[in-house]
Amino acid sequence: MINYIKSEDNLPIVKISMDKFKFNRGKFCMSFDFDIDPLRNSIKKVGVINKPKIISYDGGDIEIVAGYRRILALKELKINEVSCFNLSNSGKTDFDMLLMNIHDNLHTRKLNNIEKSMVLNRLINYSKDKQIGKEFISLFAINERELETLLKIDTLPEGLKYSIVRNSISLKALENIFSIDNEKERITCLEWINKLKLNFNQQLQFIEYINDISRLNKTTIHRVLLDNDFKEMYDDKKKNTPQKARKLLHTLREKLFPNLTGYERIFARRVNKLQLPGNIKISHPRYFEAEGYKLEIEFKNNHDLKDSIDYLGKVKGLENIGDPWEKDQLK
Amino acid sequence: MKQKINHIEIEDGSQDYQLTSDILKRLGDIPFTAEEEEAGKDQLQGTSFDLHKDRVRLLPFKGEFLKPCPGTKSYICCGYLILNTGTNCPLDCSYCILQAYFNKPSLRIFVNLEDELGNIGRIIDSSPERIFRIGTGEFTDSFALDRITGFSTLLSEFIASKKNSVLELKTKTTEIDRIFGLGHRDRIVISWSLNSPYIVSHEEHLAPSVEQRLKAAKKCQEEGFVTGFHFDPLIIHKNWKGNYRKVLDLMDKYLDPEKIIWISMGCIRFVPALKPIIRKRHPKTTVLDAEFIQGLDGKMRYLKPVRIDMYYYIRGLIEGWAGYNPGIYLCMESDEIWRKSLKWSPGNSPGLSDYLDNRVKSFW
Numbered sequence: 001m002i003n004y005i006k007s008e009d010n011l012p013i014v015k016i017s018m019d020k021f022k023f024n025r026g027k028f029c030m031s032f033d034f035d036i037d038p039l040r041n042s043i044k045k046v047g048v049i050n051k052p053k054i055i056s057y058d059g060g061d062i063e064i065v066a067g068y069r070r071i072l073a074l075k076e077l078k079i080n081e082v083s084c085f086n087l088s089n090s091g092k093t094d095f096d097m098l099l100m101n102i103h104d105n106l107h108t109r110k111l112n113n114i115e116k117s118m119v120l121n122r123l124i125n126y127s128k129d130k131q132i133g134k135e136f137i138s139l140f141a142i143n144e145r146e147l148e149t150l151l152k153i154d155t156l157p158e159g160l161k162y163s164i165v166r167n168s169i170s171l172k173a174l175e176n177i178f179s180i181d182n183e184k185e186r187i188t189c190l191e192w193i194n195k196l197k198l199n200f201n202q203q204l205q206f207i208e209y210i211n212d213i214s215r216l217n218k219t220t221i222h223r224v225l226l227d228n229d230f231k232e233m234y235d236d237k238k239k240n241t242p243q244k245a246r247k248l249l250h251t252l253r254e255k256l257f258p259n260l261t262g263y264e265r266i267f268a269r270r271v272n273k274l275q276l277p278g279n280i281k282i283s284h285p286r287y288f289e290a291e292g293y294k295l296e297i298e299f300k301n302n303h304d305l306k307d308s309i310d311y312l313g314k315v316k317g318l319e320n321i322g323d324p325w326e327k328d329q330l331k
Numbered sequence: 332m333k334q335k336i337n338h339i340e341i342e343d344g345s346q347d348y349q350l351t352s353d354i355l356k357r358l359g360d361i362p363f364t365a366e367e368e369e370a371g372k373d374q375l376q377g378t379s380f381d382l383h384k385d386r387v388r389l390l391p392f393k394g395e396f397l398k399p400c401p402g403t404k405s406y407i408c409c410g411y412l413i414l415n416t417g418t419n420c421p422l423d424c425s426y427c428i429l430q431a432y433f434n435k436p437s438l439r440i441f442v443n444l445e446d447e448l449g450n451i452g453r454i455i456d457s458s459p460e461r462i463f464r465i466g467t468g469e470f471t472d473s474f475a476l477d478r479i480t481g482f483s484t485l486l487s488e489f490i491a492s493k494k495n496s497v498l499e500l501k502t503k504t505t506e507i508d509r510i511f512g513l514g515h516r517d518r519i520v521i522s523w524s525l526n527s528p529y530i531v532s533h534e535e536h537l538a539p540s541v542e543q544r545l546k547a548a549k550k551c552q553e554e555g556f557v558t559g560f561h562f563d564p565l566i567i568h569k570n571w572k573g574n575y576r577k578v579l580d581l582m583d584k585y586l587d588p589e590k591i592i593w594i595s596m597g598c599i600r601f602v603p604a605l606k607p608i609i610r611k612r613h614p615k616t617t618v619l620d621a622e623f624i625q626g627l628d629g630k631m632r633y634l635k636p637v638r639i640d641m642y643y644y645i646r647g648l649i650e651g652w653a654g655y656n657p658g659i660y661l662c663m664e665s666d667e668i669w670r671k672s673l674k675w676s677p678g679n680s681p682g683l684s685d686y687l688d689n690r691v692k693s694f695w
Contacts, residue, residue: 179607218619257622259634287624288635291667325636 011085016054018080020062021071027094029068030103032114033165040073054084065097065106095126106139112165116140118152124151149175155183160190167212168194173203180211185221192225195234196245209252215241216256224255239267259325263288266324274317280308282321293321335385336421336479339363340437343389348442350480351389357479358387369435383436383668384421387479392441397451400469405627406663407677409595410684411499413469414451416482417441421473422503423536425613427565431469431605438471440480448489455493462688463493468522470499475504476596483510487519494518497691499559505540505547511554520592521551522559530566534618542581549585557592557694563662564599565641567621567633572644579648592690593658595648598638600630600663628663635668642672658690 025031052067064071065087087097102119105111111119121288123136138145149171153164163169169190189210193203214221224230233239233247234299254261264284271282279298285291295312299305312318345351355363355428372547402408417440418433455463467473467486471524473588477483483500487510490498499520500510505522523544526534531541539547548558560582568574588669597620601609603625609616623631632638660667660683677683 176607179610212619257624258635259622260624263634289624289626289632291665323636 011053011087011090013051013083014056014086015053015081016062016084018071018082021064021082022059022061023068023075025068026063027122028063028065028098030101030111030115030118030122031068031106032112032118033162034069036069036073036076038074041067043070043073044077047084052082052084053087053095053097056086066101067144067156075262087227098122098126111140113150114161116142117150120147120151120152145175146171149178152178156190157187160187160194163190163194169280170203173200173207176204176207176211178208180221185214187224188225192248196248197241198199198245199320202245204251204302205249207231209249209256211250213256226266260277260287263324267321270317270320270324273320275316276315277311278306278311279304284324288323334489336361336387337385338387339453340366340386340388342366342388343368344391345442348391348446350440350442350445351427353481354387354440354442354479356387362464368564374539381436382419384419384423384438387440387476388437388439390439392447393442395448396444397465397565398442400521402663402680403628405522406665407661407683408663409660409687410464410680410681411469412463414465414467414486414498415441415470416444416467416473416480416486417476418470421475422472424503424538424539425534425536426566426599426601426618428601428605430608430612430695431602432439432470432569438476440476444482448485450615452489452493455496456607461494461495462691463498464684464687464691465490465494466499466501467498468499468598471619472502472504473500474502477506477509481509483507484513487513487515490518491515497695501559501561503535503544505543506537507547507551510551510556518691519556521548521556521559522561523548524561524563525578526562526564526566526569527568529568529570529574530618532663533672534566534616536613541578542585545581545585551588556590558586558590559592559619559658560594561662562645563595563597564618565596565645566618567637567641567654568617571641575645576648576674579652583652588653588655588657591653591657592694593687595662596645597662597664598633598641600626600632602630606631609629627665638664638668639672642668658687660687 016298038249048070050067050070053065054067054071055063055065057063065086071082092100120136137144140150153161153174156164162171164174168311173193177189180186180189189207192198192210193206198206207277210221210224214224217224229251230248233244233251236244237246239247266280267284267288274282276282281294281295282294285293297305297308297312299308336358339355339358341351341355343366368390392415394415398413398415398438399409400411400413402410417438419429420427421438456668459507467482474483474496486498486500489494497518497520499522501522503524510519510521511520518550523609525541528541531538548560558680562575562578565575565605606619609619622634624634626632642661643663649659650656659673660677661673666676666678677686
């Protein structure tokens with residue numbers, strides 16, 4: 001801490017013309033998909049409280065070490081010149097400056113997952129033993145599994161990164177997607193999640209179903225999704241996106257569980273044939289696993305109950321209600 | 332068994348036990364390191380799938396050595412007691428639940444077992460009316476490391492004086508020779524997990540073939556031991572009926588059904604967390620290529636009619652071979668499945684315990 005104050009006291013302050021900044025993230029900055037308005041308004045009111053830090057290279061190129069957002073806000077405010085601490089001759093290594101940036105950000109705001117990924121990947125590049133210190137795992141409040149996922153996020157196309165930041169793809173879903181070996185397959189999954197705006201539960205189901213189906217059929221995820229069922233579903237103008245999402249999962253489930261969904265259909269057909277009134281319901285246990293079936297009667301009073309029971313006694317076809325696989329069962 | 336031990340970890344506190352020096356002697360020149368006691372935290376969290384099956388870790392176990400098999404209320408459990416001699420297994424079966432069950436790697440051997448036998452004995456003696464069916468093959472293979480632990484003889488000698496208990500040593504290996512030197516055979520069941528030759532060769536990596544197992548079982552029967560068999564996990568695969576029939580053909584070739592105390596069956600089931608581990612550790616496996624539903628205990632299972640079909644078929648094969656029911660039972664199945672596949676049911680877990688206890692009584 002003492003060293004830090006001393007070093008900042010001794011740093012030269014330079015004025016950099018706005019047109020010298022390239023506004024790429026460079027080696028140190030890690031801002032991704034942020035709202036600049038609050039910072040711009042703050043600077044408009046009270047000015048820049050902490051000066052950005054830069055280094056300058058031979059030839060005049062400037063690299064921002066810390067303060068990328070501040071400089072961007074100043075640019076929006078049409079400020080032509082920025083006062084910065086110049087770290088060029090400070091003796092600090094790139095790793096020191098990366099840490100400076102990380103700590104500058106960590107204690108002033110919450111990093112999103114893309115930013116965490118950028119930080120962790122850069123740290124790994126500088127870490128001699130290719131291991132990230134436990135310090136950063138705890139700073140980000142992540143476990144080792146999430147660490148692995150975050151490290152891989154940086155490899156995704158830019159467009160998909162925005163979906164992750166905007167919280168439309170969960171970290172758990174990403175973890176499962178990264179368990180798919182083929183990069184193209186991973187991107188296909190993410191694109192479908194994105195275009196059908198699957199919710200977090202649907203994302204996990206989708207990844208599991210599509211992965212299992214492709215393995216079972218010894219084909220690629222891409223090929224499974226080329227199936228006409230999915231194309232027609234996606235092109236169906238009568239369905240909105242949530243309906244398409246549900247249809248997608250329904251179709252995948254039917255492909256992955258042909259027997260179970262077949263039994264469900266047979267059971268539903270048998271019950272429908274009974275043409276029961278709305279207050280009487282017959283249902284099967286989840287996956288037909290528990291023994292027996294359920295009959296529910298909703299009634300207003302004792303007469304209503306008696307009427308329903310009398311009615312049931314006269315219903316034809318009740319004897320057909322039972323295990324839907326019965327005809328296939330061993331004799 | 333093909334797995335080699337390449338390293339020994341000696342955890343703090345293990346040095347005081349005789350078994351530690353015995354094991355070190357038996358393992359010869361294998362390098363070893365002294366290790367601190369591990370914290371409770373998972374070591375296999377994250378995405379590390381290396382289970383360190385080439386490492387032995389010697390440690391004193393601080394928990395209860397004798398515990399009931401973790402059954403659930405939803406299915407009928409056999410009431411078996413697990414004697415915890417160690418965890419993890421040098422074999423590498425793709426479907427093995429231990430891959431997800433334990434959060435610490437290495438083949439872990441509990442070197443304080445001998446010292447704990449007194450306590451275990453007191454538990455057994457405190458309920459003389461009860462039959463204690465005890466097994467060591469739940470969290471590890473009972474014989475896979477026996478050449479270095481000697482547990483089979485240690486425990487068999489212990490059980491000799493416990494007249495209300497029976498010890499089942501369950502294995503997939505053929506490493507059984509040590510036990511033939513025992514002076515008695517009473518209340519010791521040597522049992523094998525069996526599977527179709529296809530499943531053995533594709534999924535039970537490093538384990539001997541079915542025929543080798545059955546030859547070992549034949550030798551045990553000839554040496555006067557009672558045997559048991561476990562068709563678990565039954566796995567659907569192409570021509571599964573024909574492939575399981577091959578096992579019965581081999582049983583017919585090598586075994587005397589009169590010397591079999593029980594044969595259990597159980598279709599593959601696994602906690603959902605095991606699936607990604609199987610996918611990662613065994614990418615060529617076919618054990619997941621089926622319709623799995625979540626059972627009443629939260630584990631993934633085949634659909635009910637599939638399980639009924641498999642049990643019904645294999646029961647038919649077994650009874651057709653033996654000419655009677657040689658103690659067939661189902662592992663963790665419902666009363667309904669029992670009735671529909673075996674044509675009878677013990678009704679509940681105490682009922683199954685009674686059935687198996689009676690099998691024990693009929694042998695000893």
